[in-house]
Amino acid sequence: MSIYEKLDTAIENNDAKAYADLLHDDFQFVRHATNTAMTKSEWVKVISNMMESGKVTRSNSRCIYENDDVLVSHSLVSFPDGSSEAVLVCFTLSNGKIIRSETGATPIS
Numbered sequence: 001m002s003i004y005e006k007l008d009t010a011i012e013n014n015d016a017k018a019y020a021d022l023l024h025d026d027f028q029f030v031r032h033a034t035n036t037a038m039t040k041s042e043w044v045k046v047i048s049n050m051m052e053s054g055k056v057t058r059s060n061s062r063c064i065y066e067n068d069d070v071l072v073s074h075s076l077v078s079f080p081d082g083s084s085e086a087v088l089v090c091f092t093l094s095n096g097k098i099i100r101s102e103t104g105a106t107p108i109s
Contacts, residue, residue, distance in 0.1 A: 003071050003093060004063040011058060016048040024097035032103045043101075055080040069093055076108065084108040 003022060010018035020040070027040035038046070050056040061075035071091040078084045085105040092100035 002063070002066055003091070003096070003098065004066050004073060007071075007073075007091075007098075008061060008063075011051075011061075014051040014054070016044065016051050019047055019051075020044045022098050024094055024099040026094075026099055027097075028100050030100065030102040032105055053080070064088075071098070077105075 006022055007019065009015075010022065023040050023044070025040065027043065029038040029043040029046075030036070031038070057078045058075045059078075061073065064072040064074055066072070069092070071089075071093060073089050073091070075087055076084060077087050085107055088104045090102050091098045092102075
């Protein structure tokens with residue numbers, strides 16, 4: 001099973017542990033809006049809270065490209081405040097794990 005398939009399954013099942021298991025110990029999540037980075041433990045807290053709330057939804061998710069070094073995905077994400085974004089994510093991979101995630105998002109009206 002590809003990293004994308006594992007990631008997609010974890011998100012669809014709101015399984016924060018399965019999601020966290022895909023992350024390298026040196027993982028960094030780079031915020032597109034501020035260009036600041038979060039560590040694995042910081043990001044796992046954020047993603048766990050989003051999954052537990054059930055208020056952040058994702059649709060039309062697809063893998064654009066994946067190999068041993070990179071995974072690029074796209075999806076539409078809706079947030080509790082009623083806003084939605086088209087989110088493009090570039091995941092850098094290392095030894096079968098996600099070591100870096102960087103997003104670009106476009107608001108959808």
